[in-house]
Amino acid sequence: MFRTLSFALLTAGAVAFTGPAFAEEDPLKVGMSGGYFPFTFVEQDTLKGFEVDVMEAVAEEMQREVTFVTANFSGLFGMLESGRIDTIANQITITEEREAKYTFTRPYVYDGAQVVVKEGNDAVAGVEDLRGKTVAVNLGSNYEQLLRELPYADDIDIRTYESNIEQDTALGRVDAFVMDRISASQVIKEKPLPLALAGQPFSEIRNALPFRDTEQGRALRDGVDEALSALREDGTLAELSERWFGTDITRH
Amino acid sequence: MSVLDFDYMLGLLPILLGYLPLTLGMAMAGMVLALALACGLAVIRVLEIRGLNAVTLLFISFFRGTPLLVQLFLFYYGLPQVLAFLTQIDGVTATIMGLTLHFSAYMAESIRAAIVGVDRSQTEAALSIGMTNAQLMRRIVLPQATRIAVPTLMNYFIDMIKATSLAFTLGVTELMGATQKEAAGSFLYFEAFVTVAVIYWAIVEAFAWLQRRLETRLNEAYRR
Numbered sequence: 001m002f003r004t005l006s007f008a009l010l011t012a013g014a015v016a017f018t019g020p021a022f023a024e025e026d027p028l029k030v031g032m033s034g035g036y037f038p039f040t041f042v043e044q045d046t047l048k049g050f051e052v053d054v055m056e057a058v059a060e061e062m063q064r065e066v067t068f069v070t071a072n073f074s075g076l077f078g079m080l081e082s083g084r085i086d087t088i089a090n091q092i093t094i095t096e097e098r099e100a101k102y103t104f105t106r107p108y109v110y111d112g113a114q115v116v117v118k119e120g121n122d123a124v125a126g127v128e129d130l131r132g133k134t135v136a137v138n139l140g141s142n143y144e145q146l147l148r149e150l151p152y153a154d155d156i157d158i159r160t161y162e163s164n165i166e167q168d169t170a171l172g173r174v175d176a177f178v179m180d181r182i183s184a185s186q187v188i189k190e191k192p193l194p195l196a197l198a199g200q201p202f203s204e205i206r207n208a209l210p211f212r213d214t215e216q217g218r219a220l221r222d223g224v225d226e227a228l229s230a231l232r233e234d235g236t237l238a239e240l241s242e243r244w245f246g247t248d249i250t251r252h
Numbered sequence: 253m254s255v256l257d258f259d260y261m262l263g264l265l266p267i268l269l270g271y272l273p274l275t276l277g278m279a280m281a282g283m284v285l286a287l288a289l290a291c292g293l294a295v296i297r298v299l300e301i302r303g304l305n306a307v308t309l310l311f312i313s314f315f316r317g318t319p320l321l322v323q324l325f326l327f328y329y330g331l332p333q334v335l336a337f338l339t340q341i342d343g344v345t346a347t348i349m350g351l352t353l354h355f356s357a358y359m360a361e362s363i364r365a366a367i368v369g370v371d372r373s374q375t376e377a378a379l380s381i382g383m384t385n386a387q388l389m390r391r392i393v394l395p396q397a398t399r400i401a402v403p404t405l406m407n408y409f410i411d412m413i414k415a416t417s418l419a420f421t422l423g424v425t426e427l428m429g430a431t432q433k434e435a436a437g438s439f440l441y442f443e444a445f446v447t448v449a450v451i452y453w454a455i456v457e458a459f460a461w462l463q464r465r466l467e468t469r470l471n472e473a474y475r476r
Binding site for chain 1: 263267270325328329332333336338339343420421422423424425429430432433434435436437438439440441
């Protein structure tokens with residue numbers, strides 16, 4: 001541990017004098033939460049998921065190494081901001097606020113926001129029934145924003161969570177949670193929690209990879225974008241999507 | 253859903269135990285550094301060294317007055333926006349620094365209390381037989397202060413072990429981070445969190461046992 005500490009102090013000192021040197025062969029550093037099934041999750045100590053497969057294919061296409069950095073979702077944008085990672089592969093939805101601050105690749109996943117309730121909860125049959133209800137969303141996700149844009153937003157008790165929103169809905173602690181339709185369906189299908197989809201998705205969302213809006217960030221974004229386009233054309237994206245979701249979520 | 257999945261928990265145990273060295277390593281490094289820093293701060297406070305005393309008071313006030321999580325975010329995500337080279341500090345180092353600064357503020361006060369808590373007559377007796385201030389500290393005051401301080405310092409160490417669970421917000425996959433990610437893969441939240449709770453509890457109990465032995469030894473001279 002002391003070695004890590006002194007090493008970090010030494011490198012901090014060295015870099016302060018020489019300035020950072022970004023070699024082309026630096027691995028692409030990709031941040032993700034590791035807690036978003038089936039996009040990024042851990043089983044038997046191994047990081048898996050759609051995002052992992054996509055980013056590995058992107059890196060291969062770019063002929064670069066890739067390293068994955070996992071952190072709580074709320075820490076990911078801070079890591080991007082402070083230059084500790086190059087991008088975030090965690091189903092980041094393109095929003096106005098984020099576009100003002102970051103530069104995005106073209107979308108690689110198209111999805112919708114979905115209301116999910118505890119099985120047997122007939123009081124909520126869709127987004128229109130959320131008035132007067134308690135609804136959970138993940139901290140830092142854009143679903144809170146989507147809910148606040150509803151005309152009756154003031155009547156919804158929105159609770160933001162670090163993690164475990166599925167669990168708290170199954171426990172009945174909140175009336176519903178909002179998540180993207182794809183992973184909500186996966187959760188219900190594969191996991192032993194008594195949950196059900198409520199109604200249709202209520203907003204199209206487009207997910208892409210954000211980069212820092214700097215010269216270097218934009219250059220990297222262009223490289224990744226190119227790789228994504230190539231993977232879309234040769235069918236790799238569709239194939240990965242079929243494998244994880246049984247359907248192609250990478251197109252409209 | 254309703255029954256505990258013991259097979260899953262047994263399978264999870266060795267995976268999670270693999271993260272124990274990191275969790276304990278961060279806590280131990282934090283403890284050693286915090287102890288050293290706290291001793292310095294306590295001496296400044298006891299001797300009321302001019303100038304340094306005011307800085308020490310401000311330091312203790314800030315690091316005791318703000319949550320550890322806020323301090324960690326401040327060092328890891330906030331400061332690098334102002335001082336770019338701080339980006340080179342990795343999550344483990346940042347966590348150890350955060351633990352050190354945060355807990356040294358608390359420990360400084362309990363060490364100061366322990367030093368002040370040694371009976372005045374001890375000091376007077378030592379001075380009366382011609383001991384110097386340094387001898388007085390080393391031979392008379394500090395050994396007795398140690399005995400007074402050990403229980404509270406061990407308490408802080410135990411707290412520090414558990415505080416390392418915040419490191420996942422800085423991207424350090426320690427015991428708690430590993431548990432959260434495994435739970436996300438299996439959705440067996442109850443099993444995963446029961447397992448990690450038992451691990452933390454067992455470690456803390458082991459250190460509590462060490463503490464009792466240490467206290468018995470330090471108290472030997474006082475037994476009647």
